[in-house]
Amino acid sequence: MTISQTCFRDALFDRAKPVPMGLQDGQGLPAGRRFNVYRNNVAVSLTEALELGFPAVKSLIGKENFRKVSGLFLRQTPPSAPMMMLYGKEFPDFLESFAPLSDIRYLGDVARLEQAQREAYHAADAQALAPGALARLQPDTLAQSRFRLAPAIRLIRSVWPVHDIWRFATMDGAPKPTAQAQDVLVTRPEYDPELLVLPQGGAAFVAAILAGATLTEACEAGEINAEAFDLAAMLGLLLQSGAIIAVEPEV
Amino acid sequence: MLDTSGHPMHLPTAPGVGYKSQHFQAIMDDPAPVAWLEIHAENYMGDGGRPLAQLRHLAERFPISVHGVGLSIGGEGRLDPEHLARLKALCGWLQPASFSEHLAWSTHDSHFMNDLLPLPYTATTLARVTDHIDELQEALGHRMLLENPSSYLAFAESTFSETDFLTEIARRTGCGLLLDVNNVFVSATNLALDPRAYIDAFPLAQVGEIHLGGHDEDEDDHGAPLLIDSHGRDVADPVWALLDHTLQRSGPRPLLIEWDANVPDWPMLAQEARRAARALEKVAV
Numbered sequence: 001m002t003i004s005q006t007c008f009r010d011a012l013f014d015r016a017k018p019v020p021m022g023l024q025d026g027q028g029l030p031a032g033r034r035f036n037v038y039r040n041n042v043a044v045s046l047t048e049a050l051e052l053g054f055p056a057v058k059s060l061i062g063k064e065n066f067r068k069v070s071g072l073f074l075r076q077t078p079p080s081a082p083m084m085m086l087y088g089k090e091f092p093d094f095l096e097s098f099a100p101l102s103d104i105r106y107l108g109d110v111a112r113l114e115q116a117q118r119e120a121y122h123a124a125d126a127q128a129l130a131p132g133a134l135a136r137l138q139p140d141t142l143a144q145s146r147f148r149l150a151p152a153i154r155l156i157r158s159v160w161p162v163h164d165i166w167r168f169a170t171m172d173g174a175p176k177p178t179a180q181a182q183d184v185l186v187t188r189p190e191y192d193p194e195l196l197v198l199p200q201g202g203a204a205f206v207a208a209i210l211a212g213a214t215l216t217e218a219c220e221a222g223e224i225n226a227e228a229f230d231l232a233a234m235l236g237l238l239l240q241s242g243a244i245i246a247v248e249p250e251v
Numbered sequence: 252m253l254d255t256s257g258h259p260m261h262l263p264t265a266p267g268v269g270y271k272s273q274h275f276q277a278i279m280d281d282p283a284p285v286a287w288l289e290i291h292a293e294n295y296m297g298d299g300g301r302p303l304a305q306l307r308h309l310a311e312r313f314p315i316s317v318h319g320v321g322l323s324i325g326g327e328g329r330l331d332p333e334h335l336a337r338l339k340a341l342c343g344w345l346q347p348a349s350f351s352e353h354l355a356w357s358t359h360d361s362h363f364m365n366d367l368l369p370l371p372y373t374a375t376t377l378a379r380v381t382d383h384i385d386e387l388q389e390a391l392g393h394r395m396l397l398e399n400p401s402s403y404l405a406f407a408e409s410t411f412s413e414t415d416f417l418t419e420i421a422r423r424t425g426c427g428l429l430l431d432v433n434n435v436f437v438s439a440t441n442l443a444l445d446p447r448a449y450i451d452a453f454p455l456a457q458v459g460e461i462h463l464g465g466h467d468e469d470e471d472d473h474g475a476p477l478l479i480d481s482h483g484r485d486v487a488d489p490v491w492a493l494l495d496h497t498l499q500r501s502g503p504r505p506l507l508i509e510w511d512a513n514v515p516d517w518p519m520l521a522q523e524a525r526r527a528a529r530a531l532e533k534v535a536v
Contacts (some may be wrong), residue, residue, distance in 0.1 A: 002375075002408055005356060010364065012368075023407070024405055031403075034441070038369075054501050078364065081321075083294075084365060086297075121300050121301070122302070126299075
């Protein structure tokens with residue numbers, strides 16, 4: 001009798017299923033718990049990949065809970081490709097919709113911030129724009145220019161103090177977060193992702209830039225969201241963190 | 252079959268280690284006695300960042316072996332064309348000294364299980380694995396090495412021994428073999444076989460690389476020993492003895508230390524590599 005890989009896979013992911021018939025030890029006896037070696041390898045290796053990627057989530061809900069939640073997630077959403085470094089893209093949404101954790105309402109956003117940092121770490125390299133490059137443009141030209149941001153740039157907007165919660169969960173001695181909304185820009189000046197908490201209007205500005213708006217349009221988006229939107233300070237943040245890689249004057 | 256005559260790829264007949272990023276600086280400062288490095292292909296399939304930057308630095312100084320862990324050569328379905336393209340791209344820019352993969356499957360219905368799962372050894376699976384290796388070698392444009400698995404169980408339906416199965420794959424595809432001596436010891440213990448008889452039946456002339464790694468000990472339902480290929484500790488003494496037995500028959504080969512879990516600091520890994528170097532000296536021609 002042939003054991004199909006569908007049958008093997010289903011028994012791997014569901015411990016309630018019997019070990020497929022026709023698997024045996026060296027004497028021809030049923031394989032029994034030998035099959036559990038594969039079950040364990042799959043569950044443990046995928047859980048470890050998630051632990052590596054989501055240390056703040058693990059710290060917030062505790063190791064045991066993390067293991068249980070991962071076990072459910074990895075059965076529902078096994079990796080679709082063999083690169084473990086980015087496995088868990090759907091984990092933030094899963095956490096958010098998982099009823100037993102619904103009291104921890106910021107968990108999904110913390111997971112999104114962690115996934116954004118993983119993506120930034122592995123994003124393509126790019127040469128940042130020289131700090132003086134903007135100053136050389138005529139003000140009118142600059143106003144009608146579009147900016148290309150580095151492939152590592154990620155924007156996380158949250159109604160929770162997502163940056164402070166993340167820091168509190170991952171760093172010893174970090175202060176306890178206080179209630180406030182936080183928008184976070186993930187940048188990668190060289191090889192290590194860095195987090196910038198954006199001032200009011202900053203996220204709307206960056207989102208507009210990412211969507212291909214001109215500087216003027218992006219600035220308007222920032223001002224709608226904040227009366228005192230400070231364009232110069234915002235551009236300074238982006239330039240210092242190497243977020244801008246090209247300026248494309250409108251032709 | 253792929254014509255591989257005169258291909259330039261080869262690893263030094265010397266110790267290598269599985270590369271871990273925490274050892275980057277130690278390796279750049281003083282790699283002795285390690286002469287080459289092996290990477291897991293899938294860890295270098297990002298678009299950029301530190302992993303690729305480190306790999307470019309290492310590749311300037313060391314021959315690199317690319318070891319795939321996710322192609323699912325033993326899978327029932329066809330090879331994932333996207334993954335094949337990623338492997339081709341990596342080998343294209345890196346120009347590794349060797350490419351190897353496993354006699355195992357890990358993907359089914361586009362679900363990747365992140366483990367090397369076993370397959371029965373039958374005429375059907377032989378044809379399937381052969382086709383997959385032909386396709387891979389065609390895509391890469393050079394010969395690959397296929398590694399023997401660690402087994403925790405056997406299939407009642409198998410009609411070939413593992414050594415006969417590998418011999419036939421190598422004959423049909425022209426691929427080389429990666430002999431993992433720890434896997435031989437683990438499988439032989441788990442399936443009540445004689446590890447030396449396995450080595451004696453192995454087509455050693457096709458072996459382009461030998462792996463060594465640590466295993467853990469457990470037991471099955473009947474109290475029989477069940478060894479787990481954990482790569483989480485030093486190489487066991489009986490595995491070193493099995494290596495000596497192998498090298499006496501095969502002659503010197505590139506030897507790799509795999510240590511993937513509980514990764515030690517560099518001096519301890521270098522110590523394992525020195526032990527591998529001494530094993531090679533014993534059979535130096």
